[in-house]
Amino acid sequence: MTEAKKSAPRILVADDDPQILSFVKGILESAGYEPVTARDGKEAYKLLQSEDPFAVAIFDIIMPHIEGRDLVRYMQTERRLMKIPVIIMTGDLSSRLSSDSFSSGAVAFLPKPFTDSQLKTMLRMFVKGGTAGK
Amino acid sequence: MNIAGFQNNEITQAARPRLLLADDSVTIRKVVELTFADEGIDVTSAPDGAAAMTKFVEVQPDIVLVDVGLPGTSGYQICQMIKQDDATKHIPVILLVGSFEPFDQDEAERVRADGFLTKPFQSIRELVARVSELLTPEERGESESVIDLEETQRHIEPGVASLGGESAFESLPNESTSPAITENADIENLYQNSFADTAEIEEFDTVEDLLGDAGLDDELIEASYQRDSDNAGIEEIGASSETPPLTKDFFWTPSVDDSSGDAVRVLENPSGVESSDQSADGDILEGFQPGKGPADDPQATVALAEPTPEYIALVAQRVVERLSDRVIREIARDAVPRIAEKLIREALSDEKKA
Numbered sequence: 001m002t003e004a005k006k007s008a009p010r011i012l013v014a015d016d017d018p019q020i021l022s023f024v025k026g027i028l029e030s031a032g033y034e035p036v037t038a039r040d041g042k043e044a045y046k047l048l049q050s051e052d053p054f055a056v057a058i059f060d061i062i063m064p065h066i067e068g069r070d071l072v073r074y075m076q077t078e079r080r081l082m083k084i085p086v087i088i089m090t091g092d093l094s095s096r097l098s099s100d101s102f103s104s105g106a107v108a109f110l111p112k113p114f115t116d117s118q119l120k121t122m123l124r125m126f127v128k129g130g131t132a133g134k
Numbered sequence: 135m136n137i138a139g140f141q142n143n144e145i146t147q148a149a150r151p152r153l154l155l156a157d158d159s160v161t162i163r164k165v166v167e168l169t170f171a172d173e174g175i176d177v178t179s180a181p182d183g184a185a186a187m188t189k190f191v192e193v194q195p196d197i198v199l200v201d202v203g204l205p206g207t208s209g210y211q212i213c214q215m216i217k218q219d220d221a222t223k224h225i226p227v228i229l230l231v232g233s234f235e236p237f238d239q240d241e242a243e244r245v246r247a248d249g250f251l252t253k254p255f256q257s258i259r260e261l262v263a264r265v266s267e268l269l270t271p272e273e274r275g276e277s278e279s280v281i282d283l284e285e286t287q288r289h290i291e292p293g294v295a296s297l298g299g300e301s302a303f304e305s306l307p308n309e310s311t312s313p314a315i316t317e318n319a320d321i322e323n324l325y326q327n328s329f330a331d332t333a334e335i336e337e338f339d340t341v342e343d344l345l346g347d348a349g350l351d352d353e354l355i356e357a358s359y360q361r362d363s364d365n366a367g368i369e370e371i372g373a374s375s376e377t378p379p380l381t382k383d384f385f386w387t388p389s390v391d392d393s394s395g396d397a398v399r400v401l402e403n404p405s406g407v408e409s410s411d412q413s414a415d416g417d418i419l420e421g422f423q424p425g426k427g428p429a430d431d432p433q434a435t436v437a438l439a440e441p442t443p444e445y446i447a448l449v450a451q452r453v454v455e456r457l458s459d460r461v462i463r464e465i466a467r468d469a470v471p472r473i474a475e476k477l478i479r480e481a482l483s484d485e486k487k488a
Contacts, residue, residue, distance in 0.1 A: 045168060049258055066168075073161045074168070077254045 008034040009055035009127050014044035014071070015089065016063050020112075024058065027116045031123065041066025045074060053080055055127045058110070061090040061097065072104040085126040089114075151269050154195035155179045156186035156212060157230060158205050162253065166199065169258050175265070183207025187215070190222075197268055199261075201230045202237060202250075210238070214245040226268035228261075445477065446470050 011033045015021045021037050028035040036054065038044035042065035048057070057075075059068035066074070068088050075081040088101040091112040098109050108122055153175050155166045163179040170177045178193045180186035183206030190198070190212075198216060202209035213227045229250035231237040242250055248268055255261050 042168070046172070049169065070161075070164070074165045077162055077165045078258050079254050079256050082254060 008032055010034045010036055010052070011123070011127075012036050012038065012044060012047060012054040012057040014038040014041060014058070014063060014068070015060035016040055017060065020060065020089070024119065027119050028123075030116075031120050033123070033127070040064040041068065041071050044071055048075065048081055048084075049078075054084055056085050056087065056123060058087045058089060061088050061092070061101065069101055069104045069106075072101070072106050076105050087122060087126070151175045151197065152193050152195040153177045153197050153199065153265065154186065154190055154193055155199045156181075156183070156189075156204050156209070157199070157201040158182060158203075159201070159253075162201075162230070165258065166261075169262060170265070173262055173266070175269075181205075183212060186212055190216070195225065197265055198225060198227045199230055199265075200227060201232070201253075202242075203232060203235045210241050210245050210247075213242075213247050217246040228264060228268070446473055 011028050013021060013024050013028070013035055014037070015024070016039055018039075021039070025035045025037055033055075036047060036051070038047055041059070041063040044057075044059065044063075045066055048054070048071075057071075059071055061068040063071075068086075068090075072086050072088070075084065075086065082105065085107045086105060087108040087110050088106045089110045089112055090097060090101075093111050101109055107126065110119065110122060151174075153166075153170055155163055155177055157163055157166075157179070158181050160181075163181070167177045167179060178189050178195065180189045183204050186200065186204065187207065198212070200209040200212050204212070209229050213229065216225055216227055217223045223246075226248040227246075229237075229242055229247045230253055231250055232253050237250070237252075249264060251261055251264065
């Protein structure tokens with residue numbers, strides 16, 4: 001199990017809603033990923049700066065301290081971080097919010113509520129060597 | 135442009151280092167603020183050149199990050215201003231260069247930037263490491279060793295001169311504690327004074343020529359004491375009469391010249407030279423009357439230079455017997471020139487009589 005975790009792609013998940021965080025974490029673990037969770041944008045940014053690059057980052061768009069869109073912008077200031085695909089989760093489906101997210105550097109937009117298969121499908125698109133859906 | 139209002143503010147260990155970031159990108163400013171907040175560094179940001187200079191004076195940062203493409207005053211210009219001002223040139227400046235911005239390496243060197251980093255950064259840790267390195271005195275010392283050496287020399291040289299000047303004044307009471315370098319400086323000064331004075335004296339054939347019409351009035355004598363207060367008088371006498379230097383040994387064993395008249399005969403008196411008996415000393419000094427004995431001698435003028443050091447030796451001997459070694463030099467400095475000049479006056483009087 002330990003060896004499997006070592007080789008599993010690491011996924012950063014940031015959301016201030018504990019239920020969402022727990023839900024996503026469960027999906028990721030079941031799909032063979034290694035989830036790393038953060039309760040707000042600042043904690044997520046610290047993890048991004050201090051740890052090895054993640055395979056994918058999943059951010060809620062509204063978070064304390066640093067919003068998801070800003071996190072994506074900040075990631076564009078570092079070459080090592082700008083390569084990380086970012087998926088934005090949101091309950092607000094306005095087109096403006098969506099376009100803002102993409103212009104910031106996000107690669108995908110995941111509307112709430114979503115199912116585990118929707119998340120797994122999206123992760124398969126961005127994670128090379130991932131085990132999601134198998 | 136002078137960075138008016140900036141005062142050199144040394145970094146103290148207790149104070150948090152201050153970083154000034156000048157960049158028109160809100161994202162860069164936010165990232166740098168967030169990043170360095172965790173590093174214990176206070177960040178102040180400015181979006182353009184004018185604000186950057188205002189903040190620079192206001193904050194007095196310990197390091198500056200500036201975008202070369204800054205609106206208004208460019209990053210190069212800001213760096214140049216900082217490096218041109220003596221009060222601020224020690225502050226490290228890192229230029230930030232956008233990937234699509236033209237970067238002039240020669241210009242960066244000309245304005246003496248301490249480094250540059252391209253945006254986006256490979257990793258923000260790279261920036262943190264560079265800033266930490268430039269804020270660490272040891273690291274800065276290595277990178278700026280050449281400049282530091284030059285500056286150090288400029289500061290040290292006047293310091294030594296000043297130190298030498300002061301110790302020349304202070305070393306007399308207790309020479310044992312004087313630094314070697316200042317002692318050498320004193321000796322050099324003595325030689326310079328001695329040679330100058332000696333050459334002056336030797337230009338005159340007779341004492342009269344030396345003294346001139348004014349003679350040796352009290353003012354002149356007093357002035358000579360002041361002039362000789364730096365020990366030059368001792369060297370002067372030793373050099374002009376070609377006698378051994380007036381050391382402690384000389385005082386104890388004065389050289390004797392048989393052709394020197396009464397003074398020599400007095401010196402030959404064993405009780406005078408070897409005894410410390412005060413009555414004997416008194417006899418010696420009473421017996422020596424330079425104003426009378428050599429006066430009748432046709433060789434008086436020649437003898438003038440000869441008895442002088444011996445007579446000085448006698449006086450010095452008496453001083454040595456009664457006082458500790460520590461004050462020998464001070465007494466000699468004062469007494470020897472006085473006696474020598476008295477003898478010159480006596481000899482001058484004899485010359486005039488003859």
